[in-house]
Amino acid sequence: MNIAEQVQTKLKEAIKEAVIKANLATEENIPMCLLETPRDKAHGDYSTNMAMQLARIAKKAPRAIAEELIANFDQSKASIEKLEIAGPGFINFYMNNSYLTELIPTIINAGEKYGETTIGNHQKVQVEFVSANPTGDLHLGHARGAAVGDSLCNILDKAGYDVSREYYINDAGNQINNLALSVDARYFQALGTDKPMPEDGYHGQDIIGIGKRLAEEFGDKFAALSDEERFDTFREYGLKYEMEKLKQDLENFRVRFDVWYSETSLYNNGKIDQALKALRDNGHIYEEDGATWLRTTPMGDDKDRVLIKQDGSYTYLTPDIAYHKDKLERGFEKLINIWGADHHGYIPRMKAAIEALGYERDALEVEIIQLVHLYKDGEKMKMSKRTGKAVTMRELVEEVGLDAVRYFFAMRSADTHLDFDLDLAVSQSNENPVYYAQYAHARISSILRQGAEQGLVAGDAADYSLIGAEKEVELLKKLGEFPQAIAEAAQKRIPHRITNYIYDLASAFHSFYNAEKVLDPENKQKTQARLALIKSVQITLRNALALIGVSAPEKM
RNA sequence: GUCCCAGUAGCUCAGCAGGAUAGAGCGACAGCCUCCUAAGCUGUAGGUCGUGAGUUCGAAUCUCGCCUGGGACGCCA
Numbered sequence: 001m002n003i004a005e006q007v008q009t010k011l012k013e014a015i016k017e018a019v020i021k022a023n024l025a026t027e028e029n030i031p032m033c034l035l036e037t038p039r040d041k042a043h044g045d046y047s048t049n050m051a052m053q054l055a056r057i058a059k060k061a062p063r064a065i066a067e068e069l070i071a072n073f074d075q076s077k078a079s080i081e082k083l084e085i086a087g088p089g090f091i092n093f094y095m096n097n098s099y100l101t102e103l104i105p106t107i108i109n110a111g112e113k114y115g116e117t118t119i120g121n122h123q124k125v126q127v128e129f130v131s132a133n134p135t136g137d138l139h140l141g142h143a144r145g146a147a148v149g150d151s152l153c154n155i156l157d158k159a160g161y162d163v164s165r166e167y168y169i170n171d172a173g174n175q176i177n178n179l180a181l182s183v184d185a186r187y188f189q190a191l192g193t194d195k196p197m198p199e200d201g202y203h204g205q206d207i208i209g210i211g212k213r214l215a216e217e218f219g220d221k222f223a224a225l226s227d228e229e230r231f232d233t234f235r236e237y238g239l240k241y242e243m244e245k246l247k248q249d250l251e252n253f254r255v256r257f258d259v260w261y262s263e264t265s266l267y268n269n270g271k272i273d274q275a276l277k278a279l280r281d282n283g284h285i286y287e288e289d290g291a292t293w294l295r296t297t298p299m300g301d302d303k304d305r306v307l308i309k310q311d312g313s314y315t316y317l318t319p320d321i322a323y324h325k326d327k328l329e330r331g332f333e334k335l336i337n338i339w340g341a342d343h344h345g346y347i348p349r350m351k352a353a354i355e356a357l358g359y360e361r362d363a364l365e366v367e368i369i370q371l372v373h374l375y376k377d378g379e380k381m382k383m384s385k386r387t388g389k390a391v392t393m394r395e396l397v398e399e400v401g402l403d404a405v406r407y408f409f410a411m412r413s414a415d416t417h418l419d420f421d422l423d424l425a426v427s428q429s430n431e432n433p434v435y436y437a438q439y440a441h442a443r444i445s446s447i448l449r450q451g452a453e454q455g456l457v458a459g460d461a462a463d464y465s466l467i468g469a470e471k472e473v474e475l476l477k478k479l480g481e482f483p484q485a486i487a488e489a490a491q492k493r494i495p496h497r498i499t500n501y502i503y504d505l506a507s508a509f510h511s512f513y514n515a516e517k518v519l520d521p522e523n524k525q526k527t528q529a530r531l532a533l534i535k536s537v538q539i540t541l542r543n544a545l546a547l548i549g550v551s552a553p554e555k556m
Numbered sequence: 557g558u559c560c561c562a563g564u565a566g567c568u569c570a571g572c573a574g575g576a577u578a579g580a581g582c583g584a585c586a587g588c589c590u591c592c593u594a595a596g597c598u599g600u601a602g603g604u605c606g607u608g609a610g611u612u613c614g615a616a617u618c619u620c621g622c623c624u625g626g627g628a629c630g631c632c633a
Contacts (some may be wrong), residue, residue, distance in 0.1 A: 021609060039578095039579080040577080049574095049575055052613075054577070055613065056612090062613075088613075090576065173633065289631085291631055294629095306631045342628065343628085343633095344560050344628060372563095413570085414559065416561065416569090417561070439596075492573095496570085500580090504580095507580090510597065511598090517591075517592065
């Protein structure tokens with residue numbers, strides 16, 4: 001807990017004590033103490049609405065309650081300069097903010113660890129994201145999912161959760177067969193033979209590329225094979241090719257997974273049978289119309305779901321249930337799945353399945369990534385795997401730049417539709433907020449370099465009592481908020497809370513930069529102290545950017 | 557028909573564990589570089605928070621209805 005958090009905790013305690021001392025509520029029915037930072041500086045550094053909340057319990061006017069609270073308030077608890085009643089019954093606290101300078105050495109000592117909190121309490125969390133079928137290039141939606149998922153994992157990790165990142169490979173079932181058939185068609189086409197694509201084939205450029213590569217490398221060698229042999233060969237080749245490409249693309253997107261989990265493995269190691277048995281033993285399975293059904297309706301689903309089709313094969317749901325059973329058996333207390341919006345209807349049945357397996361349905365949490373629409377030249381572009389005309393993640397990164405893409409996706413709440421204006425993102429103008437934050441970091445780096453040239457190194461012993469100008473105090477307050485921003489982002493699963501923080505911090509720095517000069521040859525003491533201040537801003541900014549996978553450049 | 561997401565300034569969006577005069581960027585307008593990076597800063601203008609009711613001391617925030625836009629509702633994956 002840093003000094004700013006400690007002070008807030010003390011304040012809250014002092015407020016509670018005052019409530020009890022004034023006999024306004026008992027230990028049991030005291031409302032949760034809410035301490036907030038007023039938007040308007042004139043309303044002090046902190047304020048509480050405790051008096052208003054007590055109005056119902058104590059049956060008195062809020063302002064009268066506030067009077068009593070103040071009378072019973074122990075001001076020596078925290079560095080309070082004055083406090084007053086305002087508006088409908090707020091109590092505003094004006095702090096002596098000198099304690100805030102303690103943040104500077106705290107942050108410098110913590111370095112890249114600054115921002116860590118323990119609210120996660122080592123809860124074992126597994127986050128499954130992207131999990132795109134290995135049948136083509138990752139497109140915009142996947143890119144958004146990858147950016148949000150990875151950022152969320154970074155945040156959870158920083159907040160003290162034990163996070164595991166996982167990618168579920170759909171390497172069984174129809175889509176892989178279609179992949180093999182598509183490769184087959186492209187192979188023959190590359191050889192100059194006209195062979196039609198399968199009905200549900202994948203028309204992406206990459207599959208055309210595979211066909212060409214096969215034709216170039218092996219000539220017509222495969223044409224001689226039996227259809228069956230060729231199918232198996234192409235199936236395996238296509239899968240391997242697609243997976244390698246996926247991994248590389250994600251790596252280039254600064255996303256790494258701890259586990260790549262194969263759907264096929266569930267077939268091979270009996271996990272599907274075990275899951276079916278568990279569901280049967282728990283009495284949730286019945287046979288009808290020649291199919292095997294899971295009774296999900298009692299657990300909040302619209303209708304029951306087929307597990308084994310008439311033809312004896314599994315539906316998509318069946319191995320997925322086995323997969324989730326396996327996740328839970330691996331000891332994860334919380335499963336967070338990041339799904340595209342087109343899968344949202346799938347949530348009730350998966351939660352029902354988890355309940356049917358005998359687990360808490362809320363062990364599964366699904367974060368929905370809404371659609372991305374790309375606009376270019378004011379025109380909306382379609383993203384469809386079918387037509388193969390979709391803009392891929394790779395193309396997007398090449399065109400816009402990785403930092404901008406990652407920032408842009410992390411910036412908006414994930415469950416709302418996103419219009420991605422390509423022209424805007426491409427133009428390296430100040431409309432792109434990522435530059436705003438990176439620029440702050442580069443500016444700091446530049447000043448630190450120049451300080452070092454003068455023999456002044458940030459972090460060397462300095463007199464922090466020289467820090468206290470208005471802009472400096474605002475900057476310090478922002479710095480102190482970082483751990484709470486992370487805690488909130490983690491608990492609410494909202495990475496965009498971090499980009500908001502980044503923006504605020506960068507803004508506080510730019511504002512400070514324009515108001516005060518860091519390097520002052522006339523005043524070495526002050527220079528030394530301010531170098532340490534901006535050093536702590538640099539550390540915090542870099543840590544925050546790292547959470548969303550954006551680089552922190554030394555120069556721009 | 558059922559379900560999900562959205563509707564807040566001209567545009568793109570924050571705010572939604574109910575709190576003070578609803579914020580930011582872009583765009584518009586007016587200022588700031590003999591000075592550490594002007595990709596910056598400072599200020600002005602701009603809003604019936606889709607709509608109607610309800611809950612209460614208080615609603616952009618919670619509940620219900622309605623309107624508009626987008627999406628999902630397979631023995632596909």
